Structures are given as C-alpha cells and as structure tokens.
Amino acid sequence: MNTPNFSIAAxxxxxxxxxxxxxxxxxxxxxxxxERDTNGERAYPAEQVERLRLVKRLMDQGHRPGKLLAxxxxxxAMLAPRHARLARVEAATVDTQGLEELLALIKQHDAxxxxxxxxxxxxxHGLQRFVQDVVAPLTQRVGDAWEDGRIAVFEEHLFSELxxxxxxxxIAVLPSGVGTPxxxxxxxxxxxxxxxxxxxxxxxALEGAECISLGAQTPLIxxxxxxxxxxxxIVSLSFSSAFPARQIPDxxxxxxxxxxxxxxxxxxxxxxxxxxxxxxVRLFLTLEQGLQALxxxxxx
Numbered sequence: 666m667n668t669p670n671f672s673i674a675a676x677x678x679x680x681x682x683x684x685x686x687x688x689x690x691x692x693x694x695x696x697x698x699x700e701r702d703t704n705g706e707r708a709y710p711a712e713q714v715e716r717l718r719l720v721k722r723l724m725d726q727g728h729r730p731g732k733l734l735a736x737x738x739x740x741x742a743m744l745a746p747r748h749a750r751l752a753r754v755e756a757a758t759v760d761t762q763g764l765e766e767l768l769a770l771i772k773q774h775d776a777x778x779x780x781x782x783x784x785x786x787x788x789x790h791g792l793q794r795f796v797q798d799v800v801a802p803l804t805q806r807v808g809d810a811w812e813d814g815r816i817a818v819f820e821e822h823l824f825s826e827l828x829x830x831x832x833x834x835x836i837a838v839l840p841s842g843v844g845t846p847x848x849x850x851x852x853x854x855x856x857x858x859x860x861x862x863x864x865x866x867x868x869x870a871l872e873g874a875e876c877i878s879l880g881a882q883t884p885l886i887x888x889x890x891x892x893x894x895x896x897x898x899i900v901s902l903s904f905s906s907a908f909p910a911r912q913i914p915d916x917x918x919x920x921x922x923x924x925x926x927x928x929x930x931x932x933x934x935x936x937x938x939x940x941x942x943x944x945x946v947r948l949f950l951t952l953e954q955g956l957q958a959l960x961x962x963x964x965x
Contacts, residue, residue: 670700670708680717687717715903716741722812722907764803771807771824772816779824781833792835795863797897797952800828804860808906808935825860832863836870840949844873846898846929846962851879853902854917861903861934865955869901872959886915889923899929899962901955914943921945925941931958 673684676697691697697717699707709717720733723744733741739778763786768780776940778798787795807824848869859881866876877895879888879909892900900920915934921943933949942948949955 670702670710671714673699673707676709676714676717678796679714680721682721690730693729710733718814721944743907748761753865760798764799765913768797768806768810768816769801771820774820774823776823776827780827780831783828786837788833792839792867795835796832796867800860800864801952802833804828804864805935806897812906825858829859829863832860832867836863838868839867839870841875846877846959847875847877847896848899848901849877849879849886849888849895849952850901850903851883851891852881852904853888854882856901856904856936857881858905858907858934861905862901863935864952865901865903866958868952869959872956874959885920887924888920892928899931900924900931902932903930903934906935906938908936910936910940913937913940917943917946929962931955941942 670763671679673687674684676687677684678868687697691699697713698710699709699713715736719741720730723741724730728744733736733744738746749822767779767782772781775780783799786799790798803824807816807821821902851864852858852867862881864879866878870876877891877897879891884893888900891897902917902920904910906943916931917932924930924937929947930945931949932957933952937948940948947958949958
C-alpha cells in the first residue's frame with residue numbers, strides 16, 4: 666500500500682496547526698520536512714503528520730514546541746498524555762471484560778456486531794445504567810487506547826458514530842421533557858465531540874428535565890441568544906480531552922458574561938478534569954456529579 670502525502674492545507678485541517686506555524690517550524694527547527702509534489706507544493710508524509718498531531722496534543726498540555734520538536738520520536742512518545750493521566754477508579758458495577766469485548770469489536774471493524782452488542786446491553790441494563798456503566802467507561806477506554814496508539818483515528822470515529830446512533834435512538838423514545846430545569850446542551854466552536862452531551866441529555870431527560878440540544882460547535886453569542894429564546898435555566902457544555910484545556914477558562918468566562926446571572930453555566934467532560942471553576946461556573950468530573958447538581962438545583 667502506498668503511503669500518501671498530505672498538502673499543507675490538509676495538515677492544517679488535520680492537526681490544528683496553521684500553515685504559517687508549519688512553515689515557521691520548517692525554517693526554525695528543521696521539522697516538518699515536507700517533500701515537493703510535481704507542482705512544487707509542500708507534500709507531508711503520513712509519519713510526519715502523526716508526529717505533528719502528537720506535538721499539538723502536548724502543546725495543548727503546556728509543553729513548548731521548540732523542546733518537543735528537538736526530541737527523538739521515542740522520547741516524544743514518552744511525554745504522551747497516558748503518562749500524565751490521572752488515576753481512575755472504576756465503579757464496582759463496571760463489567761471490565763464486557764467493555765474489552767466491545768472495544769475488540771471496534772478494532773475488528775465489526776460495525777454490525779458492535780451495534781448489536783451495544784443494543785443488547787441497553788435492553789439488559791436500562792438507559793441510566795447503560796450510560797453510566799457502559800458508554801461512559803467505554804468512551805474513556807477508547808480515548809486511552811487512541812492516546813496510546815492502540816486504536817486508529819478511523820476506529821475511534823467508528824466507535825463514536827455508532828455509539829451516538831444508539832444513544833440518539835434511545836433518547837428519541839423517551840417522553841418529551843416538560844419539567845424543570847430547562848437545560849440547553851451544546852459545545853463551543855472547535856469542539857466537535859458530542860458523546861458527552863448525549864450522555865448528559867439521556868440522564869437528565871430520564872430525570873424529567875427539559876433538554877434542548879443544539880448539537881456541537883455553537884458560537885458563544887448564539888448560545889446566549891438560544892438560552893434567552895428557550896428561557897433556559899441551565900446551559901450545559903461538554904469538553905473532550907482533545908480540546909485545548911488552556912482555552913476553556915476564557916471561553917467559560919466569556920459565556921458567563923453573555924448569560925444572565927439567573928442562568929446556570931455547567932461544564933463537564935474529560936477536558937475539565939484539571940481545571941479550577943471560573944466564578945459562576947460549575948464543573949463536573951463525573952456524570953454522577955451532574956445528576957447530584959440537578960437534584961440540588963431542584964432543591965433550591
């Protein structure tokens with residue numbers, strides 16, 4: 666199989682590194698080292714694109730690019746997020762073997778088998794336990810496997826799309842929420858991941874909350890307009906581990922200023938694990954914390 670080369674526009678889109686940054690690094694650090702196509706345009710080998718992805722993830726964690734680009738590949742890999750990962754304790758109810766079986770189906774590219782196995786677990790556990798004991802820990806395992814290089818990007822996408830399909834189907838048959846609070850669910854621009862939002866929507870809807878989902882990547886000012894139009898009590902955001910953590914506090918502060926003080930601003934997901942909450946914002950490290958906050962809101 667021929668190894669493809671990527672244009673500078675494709676590398677920018679795939680890594681999140683701008684064309685100007687790529688050219689500057691080429692001049693200053695001697696990496697990346699693109700080839701040239703028949704038109705004289707830069708063409709980046711796949712292995713360089715993979716290295717650039719890793720460098721970008723580490724930069725988002727606070728590492729300096731000059732130091733990263735000078736490291737040999739093996740030392741760079743040792744800095745990968747798996748070595749800085751917070752210790753996690755799985756709930757006693759989590760079926761570790763079952764999660765590995767589901768992950769194996771994704772790695773075998775057995776889409777139908779994975780869907781069938783996931784739907785069987787939904788029927789067996791019910792939606793709440795399915796979300797908390799299957800989807801949430803499985804999502805974490807897939808993320809860890811991606812960071813460790815044990816799962817390919819296309820396999821992570823397959824997992825995400827199939828799991829979202831099952832969750833959307835389960836949410837669609839729930840009674841329409843007409844209670845309180847009204848919860849507006851979305852993500853900020855450049856945060857494409859929706860699984861966290863769907864998990865929260867499922868659990869909150871089961872508790873009788875009225876959930877209004879805007880999908881992903883809503884501009885901040887539009888979130889403010891939507892909150893007013895829907896008379897939302899709470900705006901709930903999700904941040905994945907792939908989103909640059911250093912950008913999150915400023916985004917939350919900006920959105921907090923756009924919302925009335927009476928509207929709660931909640932944020933959760935792997936991306937907020939190490940953050941301190943800005944004033945007027947509640948951060949949740951687990952789905953259970955989100956449910957507890959919902960109960961506390963109703964008890965006010």
